Structure formats: structure tokens, C-alpha cells
Amino acid sequence: MLLVDLQVAGRNLTRHTLRNLLLGAALAMVTGAMVLLGALADGIEHAMFESATTLLTGHVNVGGFFKITAGSAAPLVSDWPKVLAATRAEVPEIDYVTVRGRGWSKAVSESASMDLVLGGVDMSREPGFRKVVIPIEGKLDDLMQPDTVLLFQGQAERLKVGVGDQLTISAPTERGVNNTADVRVAVVARNVGLLSTFQAFIQGDTLRRLYGLNDTTTGAIHLYLKKEGDAPRVAARLREKLAEKGWRVMEPDPQPYWMKLFQTVPSADWTGQKLDVTTWEDEMGQFKQFIFGFRALSNIVLLLVMAVVLVGILNTLAIAIRERTREIGTLRAIGMQRTKVLWLFLLETALLGLGGAAAGAALASAFAGLLNAAHILVPEGIQLFLMQEHLSFWLAPGAIAVRVAAVALLTVVASVFPALRAARLKPVTAMHHIG
Amino acid sequence: MPTRLAALLFASALAAAPAARAAAPAPAPDAATPAGLLEVIRVIDERQRNQGDWKALCYLEVKERAKTDQVSELLVFRRDQDDKQMFLFTKPKAEAGKGYLRIEKNLWMYDPATGRWERRTERERIGGSDTRRGDLDESRLAEEYDATFEGAEKLGAYDVWRISLAVKPGVDVAFPLVKLWVDRSTLNILKRQEFALSKRLMRTAYYPRWKKVFSESKKADVWYPEEMRFFDEVEKGNSTMVLIKEIDLRPLEANLFTKAWLEARSR
Numbered sequence: 001m002l003l004v005d006l007q008v009a010g011r012n013l014t015r016h017t018l019r020n021l022l023l024g025a026a027l028a029m030v031t032g033a034m035v036l037l038g039a040l041a042d043g044i045e046h047a048m049f050e051s052a053t054t055l056l057t058g059h060v061n062v063g064g065f066f067k068i069t070a071g072s073a074a075p076l077v078s079d080w081p082k083v084l085a086a087t088r089a090e091v092p093e094i095d096y097v098t099v100r101g102r103g104w105s106k107a108v109s110e111s112a113s114m115d116l117v118l119g120g121v122d123m124s125r126e127p128g129f130r131k132v133v134i135p136i137e138g139k140l141d142d143l144m145q146p147d148t149v150l151l152f153q154g155q156a157e158r159l160k161v162g163v164g165d166q167l168t169i170s171a172p173t174e175r176g177v178n179n180t181a182d183v184r185v186a187v188v189a190r191n192v193g194l195l196s197t198f199q200a201f202i203q204g205d206t207l208r209r210l211y212g213l214n215d216t217t218t219g220a221i222h223l224y225l226k227k228e229g230d231a232p233r234v235a236a237r238l239r240e241k242l243a244e245k246g247w248r249v250m251e252p253d254p255q256p257y258w259m260k261l262f263q264t265v266p267s268a269d270w271t272g273q274k275l276d277v278t279t280w281e282d283e284m285g286q287f288k289q290f291i292f293g294f295r296a297l298s299n300i301v302l303l304l305v306m307a308v309v310l311v312g313i314l315n316t317l318a319i320a321i322r323e324r325t326r327e328i329g330t331l332r333a334i335g336m337q338r339t340k341v342l343w344l345f346l347l348e349t350a351l352l353g354l355g356g357a358a359a360g361a362a363l364a365s366a367f368a369g370l371l372n373a374a375h376i377l378v379p380e381g382i383q384l385f386l387m388q389e390h391l392s393f394w395l396a397p398g399a400i401a402v403r404v405a406a407v408a409l410l411t412v413v414a415s416v417f418p419a420l421r422a423a424r425l426k427p428v429t430a431m432h433h434i435g
Numbered sequence: 436m437p438t439r440l441a442a443l444l445f446a447s448a449l450a451a452a453p454a455a456r457a458a459a460p461a462p463a464p465d466a467a468t469p470a471g472l473l474e475v476i477r478v479i480d481e482r483q484r485n486q487g488d489w490k491a492l493c494y495l496e497v498k499e500r501a502k503t504d505q506v507s508e509l510l511v512f513r514r515d516q517d518d519k520q521m522f523l524f525t526k527p528k529a530e531a532g533k534g535y536l537r538i539e540k541n542l543w544m545y546d547p548a549t550g551r552w553e554r555r556t557e558r559e560r561i562g563g564s565d566t567r568r569g570d571l572d573e574s575r576l577a578e579e580y581d582a583t584f585e586g587a588e589k590l591g592a593y594d595v596w597r598i599s600l601a602v603k604p605g606v607d608v609a610f611p612l613v614k615l616w617v618d619r620s621t622l623n624i625l626k627r628q629e630f631a632l633s634k635r636l637m638r639t640a641y642y643p644r645w646k647k648v649f650s651e652s653k654k655a656d657v658w659y660p661e662e663m664r665f666f667d668e669v670e671k672g673n674s675t676m677v678l679i680k681e682i683d684l685r686p687l688e689a690n691l692f693t694k695a696w697l698e699a700r701s702r
Contacts, residue, residue: 071541071554108670112501168635170669175607179632180669212632267554 009347027356032364037298042394051192054132057283058222059231064275073265074174075102090241101207102219105171109159120207138163138187148186152196173212181210231279254282317418329430338423345419353411357404368393466596483574487653492681500672519692532701547701650684
């Protein structure tokens with residue numbers, strides 16, 4: 001029976017080819033725009049997650065601050081092996097762990113200088129690093145040698161250095177003593193969006209020496225979980241358990257550690273060590289806000305377009321019903337129930353909506369695939385926001401299917417009122433209609 | 436601004452050093468002997484601590500690599516009795532009204548554009564900037580460093596002692612190693628070099644012209660450097676010059692070192 005109904009609905013659609021084609025095309029455009037904007041936002045978020053959780057943060061971080069005086073602060077975790085042992089005992093969800101030094105310094109070359117956020121890395125314990133950081137010059141393994149640094153392409157260009165060149169890294173130790181380290185550029189890596197504008201990596205022991213730290217002091221312990229979605233739950237549990245075990249733990253504050261280092265922590269009235277447990281979303285809070293804003297803006301634009309399309313659907317169906325009034329009257333006169341008339345009209349629009357949306361999604365996916373393949377370079381200013389060097393769309397089949405279904409559903413909802421009007425027509429009145 | 440601030444604080448710390456032997460001139464101590472060396476360092480500390488009031492009109496010239504040179508004019512107020520300093524920028528227009536107020540260990544910055552005071556924390560001043568923590572502190576060379584006499588030599592036309600200062604164990608200072616070139620006849624510092632923990636030279640300062648004037652607040656002669664030049668030795672090409680044009684050593688008003696006073700003057 002359903003097959004017959006579908007056949008009838010399909011034939012009705014083909015009888016009014018031009019009108020339905022235009023309506024279908026409008027639906028395809030809206031769906032296509034939804035798919036493209038959604039894939040771009042997903043691409044940004046995916047790139048951000050990939051790069052951030054490798055370069056800057058784990059899924060969950062056990063970091064902290066050490067304050068010698070109330071007005072000073074250093075991003076340090078003292079006695080990290082003990083903290084790590086306690087953390088491992090409380091978090092069975094851990095996949096792997098990295099231990100990172102954290103620092104803030106001035107890098108000076110022969111001809112330029114810039115401020116850098118430093119990550120101290122031990123390359124033998126960084127399984128995820130190679131997935132995200134792609135060397136342009138040099139080898140990542142060279143970063144195992146003492147007094148070496150990894151710069152991203154933009155930083156190397158700004159400092160006018162290449163692999164083998166010397167840099168002076170200048171920073172105060174946690175006790176406020178000025179120190180320097182002469183380092184060799186071992187790797188120049190491809191930019192990975194905003195993070196690579198300020199984040200560089202230095203061999204772990206060199207960072208320790210620069211900041212005058214012992215072997216049991218580090219910047220943060222990055223925890224990578226088997227399921228990244230567990231991060232908020234794990235962070236909350238870890239805060240509680242570490243506090244129970246006697247560590248002083250900071251209240252949750254969704255800000256990157258360097259913002260706390262410069263703003264909130266130095267003005268807080270405490271001294272000594274406090275641990276700070278954060279999730280990757282806390283560390284990337286501002287970028288998440290940007291993505292939220294981008295999605296909100298694109299959704300508002302799409303809603304406006306969708307509203308226009310819905311008015312079009314209402315209008316088109318109203319015209320269709322007027323044109324087909326005599327046909328409806330005949331169908332009703334030979335015994336077709338009102339619900340059946342309603343069903344046929346809804347089925348027609350469902351087919352139209354589904355066809356248009358599917359076509360739009362297919363075209364947009366193909367277009368996004370082409371753009372991905374073309375490796376279009378994003379202008380440097382926009383790279384900061386898009387977190388991407390090349391324009392990249394993340395095409396998730398599930399998300400596309402949801403968007404197609406949403407457009408089809410909206411089309412059906414829009415057709416309910418005109419279809420009801422058609423179903424309510426009296427057979428005699430309808431048959432006498434001259435249209 | 437941080438580079439200028441560093442230079443200013445340092446200049447302010449050095450300026451208006453009382454001439455220790457002004458009232459009853461005595462032969463300068465001999466830095467070549469251990470007792471004489473300690474005495475020289477104590478005199479330098481004492482001159483920097485000063486304990487007088489002064490107000491000066493200063494010109495500041497900042498050169499930074501790949502940037503346009505900046506010239507500013509400002510008023511500097513200092514009272515060592517209770518360790519207070521204040522800077523009020525008067526030129527150029529964009530900087531006019533900005534001020535710094537140091538009360539004990541806290542340094543506050545006032546921006547008339549926002550009308551807000553910001554406390555400059557140790558980290559803010561140090562992180563990535565040329566500002567040094569030691570620039571704010573009173574001179575405690577004798578307490579914090581072990582001095583070594585390195586020799587007598589000529590610095591231009593001057594006969595100087597070269598003195599090396601290495602930080603004492605367990606003491607935290609911005610620069611663990613400092614070298615001084617001290618004028619043998621006046622005990623004024625003519626050159627100062629500061630080194631990082633890594634022994635890397637970070638900053639060289641020159642004080643080529645000193646002037647002696649009578650301080651009403653101190654009731655004694657004081658020395659002040661008319662010209663100071665600071666050279667960043669890590670980021671070559673960055674330098675700051677401070678010229679003290681007018682100096683007034685009369686006692687300052689009691690309520691001068693307040694936020695309200697600086698705000699009122701900023702307007």
C-alpha cells in the first residue's frame with residue numbers, strides 16, 4: 001500500500017516538474033549551505049581538538065602553580081611522580097600520559113625577537129606528537145638532543161631562522177633570577193593554526209635548566225583518556241580525590257593556564273603549591289567560544305534562509321491545492337478518506353523535501369571534498385581563527401544525515417496546513433471549482 | 436613601556452645619591468683591600484638608599500630593534516625615607532597622564548584613558564619584558580653579594596676599580612653576577628654589567644656624567660647622574676637613554692605619593 005502511495009506521490013511530483021524543481025532546488029541550497037557551514041565548523045573544532053590535545057593540553061591536565069610570594073606565580077607541579085602515581089590510581093580511564101614543562105620566555109635571534117609559550121617535551125614519551133606536528137625542516141627525533149628547540153614555520157619566519165641556527169631563550173626562574181639558554185633550532189614544523197603562533201617546544205631538560213627546576217618538578221601532567229568524552233567527569237573526580245589525599249587543589253576555572261598565570265593567580269593571596277585540574281575544553285575555552293559564536297551566527301543565517309524557503313513551500317503548496325481542487329473533489333467523490341488526502345499531500349512534500357535535501361547534501365559534500373583536495377591556503381589572519389593552515393571541511397556522515405532529515409522534516413511540517421485545507425474540501429464544492 | 440620603566444626605576448634608584456663625604460671630605464677607601472672593598476660597596480648602597488626627597492624632570496629615549504624610536508618627558512618623584520617613587524608622563528600626548536606609583540613593594544600603574552589602576556605583579560614586569568625585579572628594590576649589594584676586587588683600570592678618562600659581585604648562596608636576586616666600574620675619586624658607578632644565571636651578559640648601563648648638588652631635605656651634598664644609558668645585551672640594538680634635566684631636592688609634600696594626587700595631576 002505504501003508503495004502505491006509513494007508511486008502516486010511521485011507521479012504527482014513529476015506532473016508539476018518546473019514548480020517542484022524550483023522548490024527542490026531551494027531546499028537543496030539550504031541543505032547544502034547547512035552542510036558546508038556545519039562541516040567548516042566541525043573542521044575547525046576537529047583541527048582545534050587534534051592540535052590542542054597534542055600541543056597544549058591532554059584530555060585532562062594536572063597542572064598547578066607554585067608561589068614563592070603572593071605576587072608571583074610559576075606554572076609548576078612539584079613532586080610530580082607522586083602526583084602521577086596518585087592520579088593513575090584514581091583514573092583507570094587513562095590511555096597514556098605525558099609530562100610537560102611549561103614556560104614563558106623571550107626568544108631572541110640575530111635579527112628579531114618574540115615572546116613564546118614554551119612546552120618542555122621528552123620526545124620518547126610523546127606518542128601523539130608526531131600525528132600533529134609535521135616537520136618541514138629537520139627531524140622530530142633531533143628534539144631529543146639537549147639545547148634544541150622546535151619552532152613552527154611562522155615563528156621561524158618571524159625570527160628569520162632555520163634549522164641549525166642559534167636562538168637565545170631568556171626567562172626568569174621561579175625565584176625571579178634572570179636566566180638564558182642558547183638553543184639550536186632542530187625542527188621547523190608546519191603551522192597548526194593559532195596555537196603555532198605562540199607555542200614552541202624545547203627539549204625537556206633544557207627547559208628545566210632554564211627555569212632552575214629539579215627532576216621532580218614539571219609544568220603539567222597531561223592525561224589522555226581512552227574516551228575523550230570522559231574528560232569532565234574524570235577531572236571532577238580527580239579534583240576531589242587529590243584534595244582528599246592532601247594536595248591543595250584550585251577551584252575549577254575554565255581558562256588557559258597562561259591566563260591564570262598572568263591574571264588570577266598572582267593576585268590571589270596564597271603561597272606554596274596548588275594543583276589545578278583542567279580539561280582540554282578549559283584550556284581552550286576562548287576558542288570554544290569562537291566556535292560556538294561561529295555556529296550560532298551560521299545557524300541564524302540559515303534559519304532566516306529557511307524561513308524564506310518555508311514561506312515558498314506554503315505558497316507553492318497553496319497554489320498546487322488550488323490547481324488540484326477538482327482532482328481532490330473527484331478523489332473524495334469516489335470514496336477517498338480525508339486522512340488519505342492529507343497523507344498523500346504530506347508524502348509528496350516529504351519526497352520533495354528528502355530529494356531536495358539529499359541532492360543539496362550530496363552536492364555540498366562533493367564541493368567540500370573538492371575544496372579539501374585543493375588544499376586551499378587560508379590567509380594568515382584568518383588562520384588564527386580557523387585554526388587551520390588549509391581550508392578543511394570535516395564531513396561526518398551522521399551529521400549530514402541529521403541535517404538532511406531536519407530539512408525534510410521542516411518541509412513536511414510546513415506542508416501540514418495546506419494539506420489539511422486540501423483534506424477538508426467538500427467533494428461537491430471541489431468538483432464545481434473552476435480553477 | 437616595560438623597557439622604559441625598567442630604565443626609569445633603575446635611574447631613579449641611582450639618582451640623587453648623597454655625597455657621603457660631602458661635609459667632611461675624607462680619602463676614598465681603597466677597594467684593593469678587603470675592608471676597603473666592603474666600604475666601597477657600602478658607600479654605593481648608602482648613596483642609592485639616599486633618604487632624601489627629590490623631584491626631577493627627565494627625558495627618556497627608547498630605541499628598539501625594528502621599531503620607531505620613542506621619546507618621552509616625565510616627572511619623577513622620590514622619597515627614600517618611606518621608600519616611595521612616582522612617575523608621571525607629560526609628553527608625548529599619547530602618554531601624557533600615565534603614571535606609576537610605587538608604595539613599598541607594590542607598583543601601581545594608572546592609565547587616564549581608562550581611569551583605572553593596575554597592580555603590576557612581579558610576573559607581569561618580568562615575563563617577556565626587559566623589566567628586572569631588582570630595579571624596584573633598594574640597593575643591598577653588601578648584604579646580597581660577595582664582592583671581589585678585579586683590578587684598577589682606565590674607563591675612558593677615569594681611573595676606576597673593577598669590582599665583581601657574585602650572589603651569596605641562598606639569596607634570590609634578579610642577576611646572580613654583577614660587575615661594577617667605580618670611579619676611584621668619587622665612588623660613583625660609571626658602568627654596570629648584569630649577568631644571568633647562565634653567566635650570559637644581559638644588560639650594560641653607563642653613567643657618564645655625575646653632578647653634585649646640595650639637598651635641602653638631606654642637608655648634605657648629593658650626587659646624581661645627568662645621563663644614563665642602558666643597553667640590552669641579549670636583544671642587541673635595544674637601548675634606553677635617560678637624561679635628568681632639572682632636579683629639585685627640596686622636601687616634597689607629605690601627601691604626594693597617593694593615587695588621588697596622581698589622578699588629579701593626570702587630569
